[in-house]
Amino acid sequence: MAKNTHDVIVIGAGHNGLTAASYMAKAGLDVVVLEKNEWIGGAAVSRELYPGWKYSNCSYVCSLLRPEIMRDLELYKYGLQIIPYEGSATMMRNGDYYAHYHDHDMTINSIRRHSHKDAEAYERYSRDVLRQCKIIKPLLKMTPPDLTSFKPKDLFGALEFAKHFAAKDELGGLGEKEIYDTIRFYTMSIRDYLDEYFESDITKAHLAGSAIIGTALGPCSPGSAYVLLHHYMGEVDGSVGAWGYSRGGMGSITKAMTGCLNAHGGEVKPDNEVVNVITKNGRAIGVATKKGDEYYAKKIVSNLDVKRTFLKITEESSLPGEFVERVKNFKIRGSSGKLNIALDGLPEFPCIPEGDPGGGGDMHFTETIEEMEGAYDDWKRGEWSRNPYVDMCIPSKSDPTMAAPGKHYMSVFIQYVPFNLANGGWNEERKQEFGRHIVDCIAEFSPNFKDLINHYEVRTPLELDNEVGLTEGNIFQGELTMDQLMFNRPVPGYAQYRTPLKNMYMCSSSTHPGGGVMGAPGANAAREVLIDMNIPQTGNYY
Amino acid sequence: MNRDLRFTALKKTPFHSRTSLASRTNKYYNWNGFTVPTEYSTTELEYTAARNGTSVMDLTPMCKYMINGSDANKFVDYLVTRDLSQMEDNTVAYIIWCNEDGKVMDDGTIFKFSNTKFMLCCAVKIYNWLHDSAEGFDVSFEDATDTTAALAIQGPTSCSTLKNYGADDLELLKPFGMKQYNINGYDVLISRTGFTGDLGYELWTDPANAENMWDSIMEAGKELKIRPFGMHALEMTRIEAGFIQTNTDFMAAEDSLRPVRMRSPYEIGMGWLVHLNKESYFVGKRALKKEKETGNSERCLVGLDIDGDKPAVGSVIYNEKKEDIGIVTAAMWSPTMKRNVALASLKRPYGIKIKENIFAEIYHPEELEYKKIWAKCKVVKRQFFSPERRNKVPADLYE
Ligand SMILES: Cc1cc2nc3c(=O)[nH]c(=O)nc-3n(C[C@H](O)[C@H](O)[C@H](O)COP(=O)(O)OP(=O)(O)OC[C@H]3O[C@@H](n4cnc5c(N)ncnc54)[C@H](O)[C@@H]3O)c2cc1C
Numbered sequence: 013m014a015k016n017t018h019d020v021i022v023i024g025a026g027h028n029g030l031t032a033a034s035y036m037a038k039a040g041l042d043v044v045v046l047e048k049n050e051w052i053g054g055a056a057v058s059r060e061l062y063p064g065w066k067y068s069n070c071s072y073v074c075s076l077l078r079p080e081i082m083r084d085l086e087l088y089k090y091g092l093q094i095i096p097y098e099g100s101a102t103m104m105r106n107g108d109y110y111a112h113y114h115d116h117d118m119t120i121n122s123i124r125r126h127s128h129k130d131a132e133a134y135e136r137y138s139r140d141v142l143r144q145c146k147i148i149k150p151l152l153k154m155t156p157p158d159l160t161s162f163k164p165k166d167l168f169g170a171l172e173f174a175k176h177f178a179a180k181d182e183l184g185g186l187g188e189k190e191i192y193d194t195i196r197f198y199t200m201s202i203r204d205y206l207d208e209y210f211e212s213d214i215t216k217a218h219l220a221g222s223a224i225i226g227t228a229l230g231p232c233s234p235g236s237a238y239v240l241l242h243h244y245m246g247e248v249d250g251s252v253g254a255w256g257y258s259r260g261g262m263g264s265i266t267k268a269m270t271g272c273l274n275a276h277g278g279e280v281k282p283d284n285e286v287v288n289v290i291t292k293n294g295r296a297i298g299v300a301t302k303k304g305d306e307y308y309a310k311k312i313v314s315n316l317d318v319k320r321t322f323l324k325i326t327e328e329s330s331l332p333g334e335f336v337e338r339v340k341n342f343k344i345r346g347s348s349g350k351l352n353i354a355l356d357g358l359p360e361f362p363c364i365p366e367g368d369p370g371g372g373g374d375m376h377f378t379e380t381i382e383e384m385e386g387a388y389d390d391w392k393r394g395e396w397s398r399n400p401y402v403d404m405c406i407p408s409k410s411d412p413t414m415a416a417p418g419k420h421y422m423s424v425f426i427q428y429v430p431f432n433l434a435n436g437g438w439n440e441e442r443k444q445e446f447g448r449h450i451v452d453c454i455a456e457f458s459p460n461f462k463d464l465i466n467h468y469e470v471r472t473p474l475e476l477d478n479e480v481g482l483t484e485g486n487i488f489q490g491e492l493t494m495d496q497l498m499f500n501r502p503v504p505g506y507a508q509y510r511t512p513l514k515n516m517y518m519c520s521s522s523t524h525p526g527g528g529v530m531g532a533p534g535a536n537a538a539r540e541v542l543i544d545m546n547i548p549q550t551g552n553y554y
Numbered sequence: 555m556n557r558d559l560r561f562t563a564l565k566k567t568p569f570h571s572r573t574s575l576a577s578r579t580n581k582y583y584n585w586n587g588f589t590v591p592t593e594y595s596t597t598e599l600e601y602t603a604a605r606n607g608t609s610v611m612d613l614t615p616m617c618k619y620m621i622n623g624s625d626a627n628k629f630v631d632y633l634v635t636r637d638l639s640q641m642e643d644n645t646v647a648y649i650i651w652c653n654e655d656g657k658v659m660d661d662g663t664i665f666k667f668s669n670t671k672f673m674l675c676c677a678v679k680i681y682n683w684l685h686d687s688a689e690g691f692d693v694s695f696e697d698a699t700d701t702t703a704a705l706a707i708q709g710p711t712s713c714s715t716l717k718n719y720g721a722d723d724l725e726l727l728k729p730f731g732m733k734q735y736n737i738n739g740y741d742v743l744i745s746r747t748g749f750t751g752d753l754g755y756e757l758w759t760d761p762a763n764a765e766n767m768w769d770s771i772m773e774a775g776k777e778l779k780i781r782p783f784g785m786h787a788l789e790m791t792r793i794e795a796g797f798i799q800t801n802t803d804f805m806a807a808e809d810s811l812r813p814v815r816m817r818s819p820y821e822i823g824m825g826w827l828v829h830l831n832k833e834s835y836f837v838g839k840r841a842l843k844k845e846k847e848t849g850n851s852e853r854c855l856v857g858l859d860i861d862g863d864k865p866a867v868g869s870v871i872y873n874e875k876k877e878d879i880g881i882v883t884a885a886m887w888s889p890t891m892k893r894n895v896a897l898a899s900l901k902r903p904y905g906i907k908i909k910e911n912i913f914a915e916i917y918h919p920e921e922l923e924y925k926k927i928w929a930k931c932k933v934v935k936r937q938f939f940s941p942e943r944r945n946k947v948p949a950d951l952y953e
Contacts, residue, residue: 079863081890088939095606096598114596118908209711249598250863259606369595410779411608412952417777458947552861 026054028316030269037276048285058263062467075246081116084551090271098372111370228389296516346473346485349429394434486525600787607779623693637666656841657816708754718774725948751795773943796936857936909933
């Protein structure tokens with residue numbers, strides 16, 4: 013049994029664990045990252061499961077990753093390059109399509125084909141959403157105040173938070189009306205929200221997609237409008253809401269972070285599953301791995317979701333009962349699946365004219381919000397959606413490193429897929445049946461699609477839970493609803509990256525500001541660790 | 555009626571039929587008397603092509619001069635500050651040249667075919683200057699600007715694209731090497747040079763070959779993320795690469811109305827191109843030697859890494875006492891590095907001895923008002939971005 017001592021142990025080499033580790037290593041600490049899998053990256057990973065094709069096995073597009081983090085960690089030096097999307101499209105059964113473009117005015121022209129009024133409403137809509145994005149942006153980097161505490165720091169924090177809600181500096185003082193708008197946005201359903209702007213079904217269906225991706229809410233569920241905001245608040249170089257590919261797949265992000273960590277003396281140890289957090293008198297002092305090694309450190313930071321952290325690898329007896337209860341009640345329902353497909357050529361989608369940049373990014377085939385809600389109804393019954401909402405894209409159309417020239421990699425994200433499949437649960441056969449079902453759905457819009465398939469990987473919530481370690485396969489490591497956001501994330505009283513155990517911290521997507529490849533939870537957690545160790549933080553992020 | 559327009563409008567390059575067809579935005583500008591696109595679709599995507607795939611730019615408006623004659627070798631060495639006496643045939647060198655006062659006239663590239671034949675490429679016209687300087691040398695000059703069509707093919711997949719086009723073994727060409735090809739029945743000179751700081755090539759050919767070359771390269775790069783690339787995108791890549799641009803980052807000596815605007819090579823970060831120990835005399839040598847000895851250079855051109863994400867376009871640079879110490883000449887948010895970078899001309903000792911406590915005053919437009927930002931700057935290497943693939947031999951291939 014080896015005994016190892018470090019300043020900091022990070023459990024899990026997801027992008028948040030690596031972000032936290034890199035910031036701490038940059039600040040001069042000796043950091044080791046223990047990862048259960050043989051590869052690194054968690055849900056931001058690129059793996060070659062079929063020779064010659066790289067898949068972004070889980071997350072597939074980048075927008076949320078804070079540019080300050082990319083800058084501070086100098087990720088470009090370690091190979092990161094973001095490729096902006098050209099556009100997106102929803103295909104229609106009548107052979108028509110709806111497209112969004114990189115260029116705002118091209119989008120307006122496109123919407124106008126479906127509704128003249130909607131084209132103009134889109135200006136108002138994008139302004140309103142952009143305003144909400146600007147309000148939320150400064151909050152992402154802040155440690156939420158603890159509303160249960162009366163410490164001056166928290167009282168000031170609450171004030172600071174409230175001030176940003178009123179977004180004084182960014183927007184020149186919001187009035188009462190705008191604050192109401194914000195609250196409405198956070199609590200409304202996306203259907204109700206879009207109905208206030210648009211009349212055409214296809215416009216609404218296209219825009220609503222972002223509100224259901226990854227969530228166990230339907231488009232009619234209150235709170236789904238916020239999920240849309242969560243997908244919009246990123247940017248690609250100042251273009252707010254824009255998405256892009258990470259060159260070489262999402263694994264390039266975590267690979268670059270590892271490069272930065274290594275350059276500052278830190279290390280990732282793959283194939284080292286942590287099975288137990290070692291505690292002594294209410295303090296975390298180390299971890300034990302499945303291999304039987306023990307690691308000791310001054311600080312322990314968990315990149316696992318809050319349920320895994322406290323219900324799987326920490327002794328329940330070392331934690332307050334109320335806290336454990338809250339963690340048990342944390343909503344983390346899986347609702348998504350994915351197919352990663354190796355294609356021998358470029359599939360044709362006759363609805364989208366050849367060369368139209370709308371076909372360059374995400375493509376969909378859900379035409380109405382009602383269809384989406386129907387897909388959700390199937391999930392509630394424990395079934396995968398018969399008529400699913402898909403977010404599919406062909407990164408190799410833009411990225412020359414995913415497959416050989418002329419060959420293509422297609423990523424298909426699927427909403428909704430249950431964790432607990434009705435009638436006996438998931439097994440290999442039902443997983444393959446699910447995969448075939450999705451292939452059939454896509455083939456309805458692409459006559460040559462099936463013939464081009466060399467291989468595909470099927471991902472279900474169960475399988476994401478097992479392999480990636482996302483409890484129930486929830487992609488955000490916890491539902492993004494008001495009761496689980498900001499000072500409530502993951503649980504009230506523990507939104508500041510600290511835990512009931514002294515010297516133990518959380519840095520995962522289960523913490524503020526939540527899921528997605530954003531890095532903010534990791535960077536925020538590193539800041540709190542450094543504050544507790546009296547080490548000055550430097551960089552553009554802080 | 556066929557009207558004979560005798561006045562000279564802006565010229566079209568031999569690629570115009572193709573560049574205008576590729577343009578979705580119809581945005582053009584005047585480059586050295588030619589009409590060329592500023593942007594084809596969106597600058598951001600065009601820029602990305604240069605860092606991700608292959609970008610194609612019409613370079614024809616560059617000034618191009620053929621220098622021939624038994625003294626061509628000696629003449630070139632006399633014209634420029636760099637010691638070219640050891641330059642090998644079929645290579646290219648980056649150069650600057652000065653007037654007798656040691657003030658920079660322009661920068662450019664010189665292509666050596668042999669001791670008796672060179673080609674000079676640059677931004678500012680110097681046909682006249684070449685003649686004025688040639689007294690006593692057996693050389694002749696030919697302005698090849700209109701008679702040579704040129705394309706820049708730049709980006710990580712550019713070598714593969716050009717191999718598909720017919721440039722066999724191109725991956726073995728070294729940086730600043732050049733090679734003569736015959737492709738589709740036309741002579742094409744390919745040099746491993748460019749203005750993007752990445753893997754890239756420049757192609758030089760007869761205007762009669764222009765359309766065939768454009769079409770064939772577009773076809774060759776179809777699966778390699780090829781995209782035409784306008785001036786705005788080029789501006790971004792060249793700032794990231796830290797390349798200077800005449801009359802943007804410094805005033806060309808012959809264009810400066812105000813003598814105080816003229817700059818010596820030492821004042822624009824080009825001291826490394828001045829070879830005072832070169833045996834023969836070169837234009838400006840005396841003045842440059844004196845400047846070097848007395849150390850009285852007044853300015854410097856540096857790279858700045860600026861806090862925040864608002865580009866410091868046109869910003870004045872201050873010290874901590876709010877004294878004006880220089881100006882930003884080019885600035886951008888770098889999409890690749892996610893850094894706010896700029897090139898700045900500073901009054902020494904700022905930028906050389908004093909690199910800290912420097913600030914840029916940025917006026918960021920926000921819906922008809924300016925937000926005034928006082929941003930901290932760090933003096934850094936001007937070459938902000940230089941990926942490993944840029945100089946790799948053999949060059950990266952995508953197969
Ligand atoms: C299918 C799918 C698609 C998605 N698409 C996108 C998208 O396109 N864009 C986007 O921004 N976001 C997307 N997301 C969400 C995003 O990927 C995640 O929210 C984010 O990557 C989570 O990062 P993390 O670092 O917080 O956690 P994780 O990536 O989950 O990292 C946790 C790490 O801990 C490791 N681990 C688990 N248990 C142990 C243990 N006991 N010991 C040691 N290590 C352990 C895991 O292996 C993993 O590496 C998607 C997610 C999924 C699943």
